[in-house]
Structure formats: structure tokens, C-alpha cells
Amino acid sequence: MKRSYIFAALFAAAFVSPTVAQVSKSQALGEIIVTGNRINAGYAQENRPVVGLRREADSAVMTVSFSSDSRDEATRKKEIHTMLLAAMDRAGAAGVELVTGNFELIPVTKANYQELPFNWAGRVDTSKVDVMVKVKLAGSTVSASSRIDSFVKGLPRNGRGAIDKAGGLVLTIVNPDQYRDAIVKLVAEDARSRTTIFGPDYAVQVTGIDGQIFWSQVSGTDVFLYIPYRYTIVPK
Numbered sequence: 001m002k003r004s005y006i007f008a009a010l011f012a013a014a015f016v017s018p019t020v021a022q023v024s025k026s027q028a029l030g031e032i033i034v035t036g037n038r039i040n041a042g043y044a045q046e047n048r049p050v051v052g053l054r055r056e057a058d059s060a061v062m063t064v065s066f067s068s069d070s071r072d073e074a075t076r077k078k079e080i081h082t083m084l085l086a087a088m089d090r091a092g093a094a095g096v097e098l099v100t101g102n103f104e105l106i107p108v109t110k111a112n113y114q115e116l117p118f119n120w121a122g123r124v125d126t127s128k129v130d131v132m133v134k135v136k137l138a139g140s141t142v143s144a145s146s147r148i149d150s151f152v153k154g155l156p157r158n159g160r161g162a163i164d165k166a167g168g169l170v171l172t173i174v175n176p177d178q179y180r181d182a183i184v185k186l187v188a189e190d191a192r193s194r195t196t197i198f199g200p201d202y203a204v205q206v207t208g209i210d211g212q213i214f215w216s217q218v219s220g221t222d223v224f225l226y227i228p229y230r231y232t233i234v235p236k
Helices: 006-013 073-094 141-153 176-198
Strands: 031-033 053-056 059-068 097-100 127-136 161-165 170-174 202-207 214-217 222-226 230-235
Touching: 053 176, 059 073, 059 141, 073 097, 073 127, 073 141, 073 161, 127 141, 141 161, 170 222, 176 202, 176 222, 176 230
Parallel strands: none
Antiparallel strands: 031 170, 053 222, 059 127, 059 161, 059 170, 097 127, 202 230, 214 222
């Protein structure tokens, strides 16, 4: 994508555990964390255009910590990796996926899971690896949360290992740029309706329609995709 991700990464960090690391991006899903908004992570935005595309998010993710407090460092790492491997083995049957990334999601696989960093877990001789568990959003965040909860509870622990949810659900959307034509069409329809009100002696001038696509969360399950356009009604 030909755009700056600076703002998105900063705001995403406020919602996703900062220890969730990005592994190699070669297998990136093209799926974006919605609270990784380029402007603001809140539901309301003063400068957001009125016209845009509102739709249900594609999935929801929740950060999950795989930790161990075994005194020996090598043992801690082995226990955490053993639990991660078990989670990957069970994910498909549970209808979930393990992913990582602070902005664009990347699958956690048996080929890259060892790239995830071990972080301090708040106590002496305690380490953790944070990943995200992703589920398809089917109209209810309660259902999505329940599926993740059931998956986490059913995972086997190893040695002194623990697996804990860390934070709430975060929405995602796949390839926001695919909705550009639909957004432009909505803007054009709105502009035409406004000029009709003013009459045949007026026309519309639209600017910014070639700009980047932005997004924000507007409800528990919905996202709003928009282009920061402006239009002016002027005499012909």
C-alpha cells in the first residue's frame, strides 16, 4: 500500500499489547486492525465526512499471552513454544487463527512462530509471548468473544506455563482499498442530490476524492470507511 502507516501504528499500540510483535510480512493477510486508525481511535470524529461506507467488520482479534515462570530460561522458552504449537494445531478445528502485527495482520505459523520475541511478564524469571486469536465476526462480538474464550480455556498448559487473555476484542477489516469505488459512488450520489436542490444553474466541484481511504469504528461491530473529500456547490 502506498501510504504512511505512522499514525495507524501509534494508535493501534494503545489497543493491542505493545509486545505483540510483527514477524516477516511476506505472508501478510492484507487485513487491517480497525483501531489502527490513521486519525483517531474513538467512535466519534469531528473531521470525518458524513458520506462513506458503513459495514460490519470482517473479524475480531484478542491478544492472548503464553507465559511461563519456570526458573530456567531455556525451560521457560520450551514450555511457551510447546503451548504455541498446541494452539496452532487446534486453531483450525476451533475456527480461529493465530496472528500477530500491530497494524496489518500476519499469520503465526510453524514456520515463523520462533521469530516472536520473548518478553518480561512482570515477575522475576517469567517470560511471555503475545499473539492474537482471530475469529470471523458473524454479527455479535459476544459470540466472537465466547469462541475465543472457549479456545483459550481448552488449550493444554505445559509445565509451569499459563495462557491468559490480555485485553478486549479489536475489529479488523480486509483490504480497505477494495471499497474505494463504492465510497466514490456514494459521494457522487450525495453531490448530485445536493446540486438538484439548488437547481440547474448550479454545479458541484469535488476535491480530495483521490485521497487515501480512512476508517474508524462506529459501533461494537461496524466500521466506517471514507475518503476525506470536500465538495462545493457553485454557479455554472
